[in-house]
Amino acid sequence: MHLANNKNIIDDKVHEECGIFGGYCQCGNIAPYIKCALLKLQHRGQESAGLCAGDKKQTLYKNPGLVSLALNDAEIKNISGNFGIGHVRYSTFGGDDKENIQPFKVFYMDEDVSLAHNGNIPQAHKIREKLKQQGEKFSGSSDSEIILKSLIFSLKKKPSEWSFDDVAQCLNSNFPHGAYCVILYTKERVMAFRDAFGYRPLMFARCKQGDFIASEDVGFFGLDIERVIEIAPGQGVEITCKGYEVKTFAKSEKISQCVFEQIYFASAASNIFSKSVYAARYELGKILAKCEDKDFSHDVAFPVPDSGLACAIGYCEALGVPFCHGLIRNVWMERSFIQPQQNKRNKNVRLKFIPVKSEIEGKKIVLIDDSLVRGTTSSEIVKMLKNAGAAEVHMRSVSPKIINNCLWGVDIPTKEELISYNKTDEQIAKQIGADSVKFLPLERLSDVFEGEMWCKKCFINTSADDFVNVRTPLGKEEIK
Template sequence: MFGIWGHEKAAELTYYGLHALQHRGQEGAGIVVNVGGELKAHKGLNLVNDVFKDVEFDQLQGRYAIGHVRYSTQGQDGIENVQPLLFHSQTESMALAHSGNIINAYELRGQLEKQGSILQTSSDTEILAHLIKRDGQDINERSISKALNKLHGAYTYIILTKDKLYAALDPHGIFTLSIGLLGDSYVIASETCAFDQIGATFVRDVLPGELITIDNNGLKSSRFAKQEKRTLCAMEYVYLSRPDSNENYVNVHASRKQMGKELAKEAPAPTNADIVIGVPDSSISAAIGFAEESGLPYEMGIIKNRYVGRTFIKPSQELREQGVKMKLSPVRGIIEGKRVIMIDDSIVRGTTSKRIVQMLKDAGAKEVHVRIASPSIEHPCYYGIDMSTYEELIAANHTAGEIAEIIGADSIAFLSEDGLEKAVLKDRSINQGLCTACMSGGYPIKEKEEKNFHFV
């Protein structure tokens, strides 16, 4: 998500901000801009470049805008679910962008329908808009806070009206939302890399349970909920975020590199290993750290086709597998005849790892020892990552030895949760932690997720 307040080229800057955030979603993109007090939207299915290739930004001249790239975990793939969602009433309009999952969405949808609401999408995003406007309430801090308090889950929101921009983060702070400045203009983004893209300066993160209000008088902070112990999503560091972003004031590349070093301490390379390679792109930092700690050379053993998107976040397994074939190629001259340590950031379903190991062996690798720079993923995620069932998770159903056999590796080892925390957390105090629910099964939000959460 991206939002900007008070810049004459708000729509264009939002376009560039979404470019920087493209890795977070590839199914659709959209921008809503305030043009003379009227909210106008342009959105479509596909990558940012494709959605906006024929757009004349002169037609979207306004000083306030928000944007979104879609990665679906709830809702169908149609254009109606591409955000920002735009709502009009007799008195006011509102655009809404959301990231994360509302785990009580099914229950809330049922309540709203009983009260006469007719929802136009299958996404959980729309629910907040109906809650805000229930009983004819105006859109303001009070109605937004009241609505947010009915939600359970992990979420970030940006809301645009004709005269204000709002941003909110769930009380556990499972994802990040950052505030920046570009001259006198305020910027909100899911990752700080978007600030670098447009030349903005990072100011601070939105706090868990905080509601930010921005208007022509400046920025105002209020609290819609008590801040719980911060449990930032571990997968942000492991996979989701760009390496040049800072998450909770920690650089993602530096944390991944340290993950690799911790992994080398916990699961050293075999004594006869020749080289360390990483699976592009999110595993490169960890591979460099592993190689440094091990005293082995780091080599570029796999090349990525830059014109193929991220395979993990493709919406079907068939597309993921086809994407792997197109995306990665072995460097035969580097790996042939070598005993290779292959560093990957995570294993979810195992199909990608199996194809990569086979690819390396077909290219002449003597041995392939797999080291994973995160703990094994054994539990579903209910908070915003597309890992919804135990059945699809290879580590939930197999031991490490069985996984090695399934993917064709000569050995496999995973980073421990303690090693992950050492690499990521600046302050391992009682108020700072990671959401490792998909790894440990310890869900930070005190709900019976399996009963409350319905994938639609």
């Protein structure tokens, strides 16, 4: 999926798609563990990386760029402490200025407190303006800073005295329609919260080394894992040196897990929303194959790597046709959608994929991608394959047509910029230079993502009002 800079779609919201990690490590030097985890969550954001670690006192270290460059080994080795949080960032609204790199740390009432988050807070700017009027100062424009400052403003006591319930109540009342996973580090304690709609995944792991939280369980890989728990929508976890406690703080009228986490954002090695990402993509490929016309034939099928890989394997197995690697991804290039400027993206496509001529020349090819957004990447790739001698290129998308924006942190272009908006398959094929185009029919998405707990709104032509769900904070007596 190749998304675009979308700062002006709807004025009163911000957008982010990021990765978080944090927790408690017995070894007294959690910072290198955070770096390792962020490397495994790098696919969730490549503009900047940061960590904040320590015990009572916190050391903040963050820089622009990929984790390997942003977090220098020699420097993080010297950041001691059992507790910490980390973040990889993709910015849209907040901009990629250094002030917006997460985590955010504040010194308040003689204590350090830091926060990072993944998601989107609609109307965050209104809360920011309100806090500014009350005299609060902001160093950047990211919504993470708004969340942290609003906690400080609402709770008015030392961060070490903020209870889990205090923070949960504040998140519920200040950000009732937010799509977020928040990780907060106060004195010798890390807490994490997943909003009641559950748009973004949040995982917990008890390991031999300690207790950790991550956006995806792939972040725990390499640790000696004893137990993994998916933090449910409206749940959070509190981690101290004495152990952890998973608590429920809100119940949802409607759970809305983002299907694009499964289709594209998450690592294929992850298990999120109680599903293997790889298995879901494989199934989508199989279903897409079954939607082909009986008389459709081709010589070979291959994916746009990497997110299309499992889908292409499923597609080929279902049709009994050969699978090959016709496009090689240059692993040294960043994911194209992670770059927030369109000019960077176009250049990236040509540097990112290298055609394998022997698998392409003279062949009728099915090219399988996770989705088509603007179509700019697809047209570049189709052109690349035809230049390499392909006889025909048939584009297939394992997601249905994207025809709407996302209010929940995913940076999708305006409707008018979306290639599928108000266009037939034939018109789309013509625009990208392919011989044919097919999408997974929307109704078949439920074959893999069953039930009512999935958000599929970017495939449906809804108005902004339809996006608003109702959250019901639990009464105090209901908080476990």
